[in-house]
Amino acid sequence: MSLFNVFDVTGSAMSAEAVRLNTTSSNLANANAVTSSADETYKARHPVFAAELNRFKSQQGESVPVRVAGIVESQKPLEAEYMPDHPMANAEGYIYKPNVNVMEEMANMISASRSYQTNAQVAEASKQMLMRTLQLGE
Numbered sequence: 001m002s003l004f005n006v007f008d009v010t011g012s013a014m015s016a017e018a019v020r021l022n023t024t025s026s027n028l029a030n031a032n033a034v035t036s037s038a039d040e041t042y043k044a045r046h047p048v049f050a051a052e053l054n055r056f057k058s059q060q061g062e063s064v065p066v067r068v069a070g071i072v073e074s075q076k077p078l079e080a081e082y083m084p085d086h087p088m089a090n091a092e093g094y095i096y097k098p099n100v101n102v103m104e105e106m107a108n109m110i111s112a113s114r115s116y117q118t119n120a121q122v123a124e125a126s127k128q129m130l131m132r133t134l135q136l137g138e
Helices: 003-029 102-135
Strands: 045-051 066-073 079-082 094-097
Touching: 003 045, 003 066, 003 102
Parallel strands: none
Antiparallel strands: 045 066, 079 094
16 A cells, blocks of 8 residues: 555545544534424434445455545434424424434544544554655655
């Protein structure tokens, strides 16, 4: 693997982790949103990562960048709570809360930020190795 390919992999991984951080932030921001309809209630979103193997099938041992294949909504059931006095309650007296697990989202956020940081460190170390390699010719 070329040292230059490391930058492709770390750059694509950092971009994917940024998407993961953004979706996690969105989930946390909407964790306490309340609606009167299950259809209108915010549903937790999660990115799906995929390695870009198609571009590199013919090249054994080459770098495999990461990409976000899509963002899917969680299929966990929404929380319906009986609160007839709530201003957002429907005709039956229920409010609907998002299916966001705050603890899970915080763990996701920590994991994504650490992965981003690790990829940044790998890119920096690769840059330093490349610079030292260039200095060998002096």
